[in-house]
Amino acid sequence: MSVEHKRRALITGASSGIGKATALAFAKAGIDVALVSRSLDKLTPVCEAVSHTGVEAKAYEVDLACVAQVQEKMQAIALDGDIDILVNNAGMGYTATLTETPLSDWQQVIDLNLTSVFQCIMGILPSMRTRGTGTIINISSISAKQAFPNWGAYSVSKAGLIALSQTLAQEERAHGIRVTAICPGAVNTELWDTATVNANFDRSKMLTPEIVAQSILHAALLPQQAVIDELTIMPSAGAL
Ligand code: NDP
Numbered sequence: 001m002s003v004e005h006k007r008r009a010l011i012t013g014a015s016s017g018i019g020k021a022t023a024l025a026f027a028k029a030g031i032d033v034a035l036v037s038r039s040l041d042k043l044t045p046v047c048e049a050v051s052h053t054g055v056e057a058k059a060y061e062v063d064l065a066c067v068a069q070v071q072e073k074m075q076a077i078a079l080d081g082d083i084d085i086l087v088n089n090a091g092m093g094y095t096a097t098l099t100e101t102p103l104s105d106w107q108q109v110i111d112l113n114l115t116s117v118f119q120c121i122m123g124i125l126p127s128m129r130t131r132g133t134g135t136i137i138n139i140s141s142i143s144a145k146q147a148f149p150n151w152g153a154y155s156v157s158k159a160g161l162i163a164l165s166q167t168l169a170q171e172e173r174a175h176g177i178r179v180t181a182i183c184p185g186a187v188n189t190e191l192w193d194t195a196t197v198n199a200n201f202d203r204s205k206m207l208t209p210e211i212v213a214q215s216i217l218h219a220a221l222l223p224q225q226a227v228i229d230e231l232t233i234m235p236s237a238g239a240l
Contacts, residue, residue, distance in 0.1 A: 006021025008032040009220070010083045012064060013090030015042035018139060018216075019190030021209035022087055022175040025217045027053040034077050035059045037090065056081075064090050064116035067106065075220060082131065085220045086124045086131070089119040089139040091157075093197040098152040105196075106153045113157035118164060123229070125177070132176040135220055138165045142185045142232060150199070154237075158183075169229060180219040184212050185234035205237040 009026050013019035014035035023033050027050040035043050035050075035057060043059035050057040058080065062073045079082070091113045093103065095115045116139060128134030143151050143156035162181050169179035188206040191197060212233060 006030070006032065006129065007084040008034065008081050008125065009085035010034040010035045010036065010077060010120075011087040011089060011174050012062075012116075014046055014059075016214050018184070018187060018209045019087070019089040020046050021213035022216050023050050023057070024053075025210070025213040026057045026085075026220070027057065029217055030055060031085070031219065032056040032081070033058075033219075034080070034083065034133045036062050036064070036077070036149045038135045042103055044145060054145045066121070067115045067119055070113075070116050070119035071123040074120050075126075078124055078127045078233065081216045082127060085137065086120065086134070086138070086181050087216060087220075088120050088161075091139065092117070093191045093194055093199050095150045095196070096153070097150055097165075102155050109157050110155040110160070113154070114160045114164065117161060121164075125172070128177050129172075129175045133224070135170075135180070136165075136168065136177065137180045137182060137216055137219055139182045139216075140165070140181045142183050142234065144183055145232070152216045159174065167232075170225070178224075179220075180228045180231045181232060182212070182215060182219065183230065183232040184215075185232075187212055205233050205235055 009031050011019050011023050013105055014023045015037035026033055032055050037043050047057045048058045059198055061072050094109045140161045140162050141158040144153040144162045165181035186206040188203045195220045215233050
């Protein structure tokens with residue numbers, strides 16, 4: 001698949017999982033990519049793989065958990081080249097019952113999964129508004145819509161992201177900016193191996209990051225007069 005004119009996408013959390021698969025899918029569609037995560041070491045091989053497709057790829061080391069700095073860092077990335085598509089994908093998994101969730105953990109989850117997205121958007125939106133066009137895709141989760149025990153803080157962060165997406169869509173429509181929230185069920189990524197996640201699901205039944213990346217690309221490439229407000233994508237094997 002190819003696009004008529006050169007576009008540039010900024011993808012957060014592009015060093016692994018859904019973000020990495022999205023970077024590769026976008027590159028194959030001829031879209032230049034700006035890749036963000038905490039680690040240049042992890043981003044560099046992704047950048048190299050993307051570059052093989054012939055598009056321009058650039059890596060940026062940003063800790064999105066430092067929310068007070070995020071807006072400025074995003075503005076700096078946009079100075080390297082206009083961002084047509086912003087994919088807010090970086091995030092963390094977190095499991096614990098609400099009674100076992102310390103306030104500091106709660107704040108960490110909300111900061112990264114929700115507040116950093118708000119600030120990424122605030123960094124990129126002004127330049128999209130100036131050009132009167134742009135697509136913002138936020139990676140939420142099925143847990144935003146469905147309660148699962150042990151996933152309280154995470155669910156709240158992802159439900160907040162849907163509310164953020166809906167409000168932004170209403171406010172920015174008149175400026176030519178489209179907003180999409182994607183809600184995947186379980187995806188087989190490193191998220192399930194992280195120290196903050198304790199869950200024992202059958203990973204072979206999960207979605208793959210490549211499948212989710214195709215949905216993200218589809219939302220990004222829709223003709224300008226159409227928008228996917230919200231897209232839920234689930235493993236067909238069952239409620240994961
Ligand atoms: P991964 O753990 O594979 O990827 C997470 C990405 O986020 C990595 O690139 C990581 O990069 C980056 N990241 C983490 N913390 C920070 C930070 N503080 N600053 C900058 N970047 C950071 O997870 P997934 O691909 O599964 O998750 C991607 C998104 O999809 C998340 O928002 C997740 O909540 C959501 N999601 C995942 C599902 C799943 O089942 N896996 C289901 C539904 C939604 P680095 O370590 O290099 O900083």
